[in-house]
Every structure is written in C-alpha cells, then in structure tokens.
Amino acid sequence: SAVISQKPSRDICQRGTSLTIQCQVDSQVTMMFWYRQQPGQSLTLIATANQGSEATYESGFVIDKFPISRPNLTFSTLTVSNMSPEDSSIYLCSVAWGGSNQPQHFGDGTRLSIL
Amino acid sequence: QKEVEQNSGPLSVPEGAIASLNCTYSDRGSQSFFWYRQYSGKSPELIMFIYSNGDKEDGRFTAQLNKASQYVSLLIRDSQPSDSATYLCAVLTSNNDMRFGAGTRLTVKP
Numbered sequence: 001s002a003v004i005s006q007k008p009s010r011d012i013c014q015r016g017t018s019l020t021i022q023c024q025v026d027s028q029v030t031m032m033f034w035y036r037q038q039p040g041q042s043l044t045l046i047a048t049a050n051q052g053s054e055a056t057y058e059s060g061f062v063i064d065k066f067p068i069s070r071p072n073l074t075f076s077t078l079t080v081s082n083m084s085p086e087d088s089s090i091y092l093c094s095v096a097w098g099g100s101n102q103p104q105h106f107g108d109g110t111r112l113s114i115l
Numbered sequence: 116q117k118e119v120e121q122n123s124g125p126l127s128v129p130e131g132a133i134a135s136l137n138c139t140y141s142d143r144g145s146q147s148f149f150w151y152r153q154y155s156g157k158s159p160e161l162i163m164f165i166y167s168n169g170d171k172e173d174g175r176f177t178a179q180l181n182k183a184s185q186y187v188s189l190l191i192r193d194s195q196p197s198d199s200a201t202y203l204c205a206v207l208t209s210n211n212d213m214r215f216g217a218g219t220r221l222t223v224k225p
Contacts, residue, residue, distance in 0.1 A: 033213075042203060043159070043215040058212075092158055100211045101147040101166075106158040 002027045006093050006107035013114050018081045021110045023093030028073035031096040033104060034066070038089045046091075049076040083114045118142060119206050121216035129224050134191040136202050136219050141185070144209030148180055148187045151203040153218065159203055163189065194223040 003026045013019050023032065032049040047055040047068055055068035070076040080087055090111050094104040120139045128134045136150075147166055151159035163178040165171045165187065171178045177190040187206075191198055204216040 042217045045213060101207055103149055103161050103164045104205075104213065105161060109158045 002029075002095075002105070004093065004095055004105060004107040006110055008110055009108060010111040011113070013083055013112065015084055015114055017083055018079055019083065019112065020077050020079045021091055021093070021112075023076045023078075023095075023107055025074045025095050029095040029097055030073075031100060031102075031104075032070060032076045033094045033096075034068060034076070034078045035092040035094060035106075036089045037092060037109075043092065046078070049078075080112065083112075085114045088112060088114045117216075118208065118214040119204055119216040121202075121204050121219045123217055124220040125222050126219055127222045127224060128194050130194060130196060132194050132223075134194045134198065134221055134223070136189040136191075136204075136221065138187045138189075138204030138206075138216055139185055140187070140204075140206045140214075142206070142208040142210075142214075143182075143185060145182075145185075145206045146209075147207035148178070149205040149207075149213075150176075150178060150187075150189045151205060151215075152198075153201045153203055155200075162202075191221075194221075196223050196225050199223050 005024045007022045034046040035043045045058050046061045047057040049070040051070045067079045090109045092109045093107040096102045096104045150163045153159045165178040165180045175192045179188045201218040201220045203218045
C-alpha cells in the first residue's frame with residue numbers, strides 16, 4: 001500500500017505565526033484533501049487540493065486563513081495562517097485514487113498547539 | 116439534523132462477542148459508505164467500504180447497508196481487545212462531499 005507522509009508530526013507555535021504542513025505520497029493520486037480534527041471531535045473537511053488550480057474550500061474555511069498548494073500529483077501543503085489558540089487541532093491529509101467515490105486514506109496527521 | 120449520526124458510546128462488549136456499530140445519514144442521494152477505525156492518538160484507518168444494499172464481509176468485519184432506511188452498520192465478530200477504538204462512519208453525499216460521523220467508541224473487555 002502507498003505511503004502517505006505528513007510533516008511535521010507535531011508543533012507548538014506562537015499566536016500570530018503561520019505554519020505550513022506538507023503531505024507527500026509515494027505514488028500519484030487523483031484526489032488530495034485536508035481535514036481538521038479538534039480534540040474529541042470527528043473530522044471536518046477544510047478543502048480539496050486540486051492539482052494545478054485553486055483549492056476548493058468548504059463552508060467556514062477561507063483561502064486567506066488556510067492557503068493550500070498542490071503543485072503535482074504526489075504533494076500538497078496546507079498553511080495555517082495567523083494562528084490563534086482556536087486553531088489548535090490535528091490536521092490530516094487524505095488521498096484517494098480514482099474518482100471522488102473511492103475510499104480515502106489518511107496520513108499520520110499533524111498535531112498543532114497554539115500558545 | 117446532522118448529516119451523519121452515530122451513537123457516541125462507549126459501547127462495551129466482552130471478548131469474543133459481536134460488536135454492532137450503527138450509523139444513519141440524512142442525504143438520500145448518498146451512494147458510497149465507509150467505516151474507519153481510529154485508535155487514540157492515531158489517524159483514521161479504512162476498514163470497509165460498501166456501495167450496494169446488503170451485506171459485505173471481510174474477515175471478521177461485515178458492513179451492512181440499507182439505503183431505503185438510510186442506515187449503515189458495521190458488525191465485528193469475535194471481538195478482540197485490539198478492536199478497542201473509535202469507529203467513524205463516513206458518507207459520500209450526493210454533492211460528492213465526504214461527511215464523517217462523530218464516531219462510536221468501542222471497548223472490548225478481556
């Protein structure tokens with residue numbers, strides 16, 4: 001099975017700073033997604049990372065706060081900008097091969113704490 | 116009404132028993148359904164997916180789908196302590212959006 005690598009695995013950041021999270025897959029994938037999972041909660045989709053074009057954001061998430069890049073079929077980044085304590089969460093990258101109805105597979109996640 | 120609903124649990128079963136996890140969804144046009152297992156501090160891991168009405172079996176796991184009742188379930192036979200985790204139901208809606216339930220925490224007692 002494919003390897004989905006996320007970096008960093010965890011970080012502690014200061015309020016007002018930004019952090020970029022990387023997601024690397026060892027094979028080309030059709031779909032890449034970014035989720036947030038707050039403590040004790042389920043997963044909330046932030047956006048779909050589209051290769052070569054702007055990401056598609058879910059309601060409540062905006063590009064200025066969560067800029068996303070996807071320069072190719074194996075790599076994507078999510079930036080959490082101007083962080084506040086409310087951004088403390090686990091951020092997860094997921095990928096799918098084939099169409100959007102195919103199962104998604106998750107990276108190990110990035111545990112982010114904002115002081 | 117939440118798009119995907121699950122009992123939060125905890126659901127406790129003895130080792131060797133059948134664990135039954137349930138999920139209902141609101142979008143009648145949903146076509147794809149997934150079950151993930153998430154251990155504490157880990158990311159979700161795909162267990163099963165099902166697209167058609169009826170049962171789908173994979174080892175000790177059986178997914179059951181009833182689109183008329185908008186209901187999907189996961190049965191775990193011969194439950195083991197290592198099955199103790201949170202189980203997430205995910206539904207691909209008619210808008211091609213993946214929606215996750217809040218998860219059911221399962222504890223299998225030796």
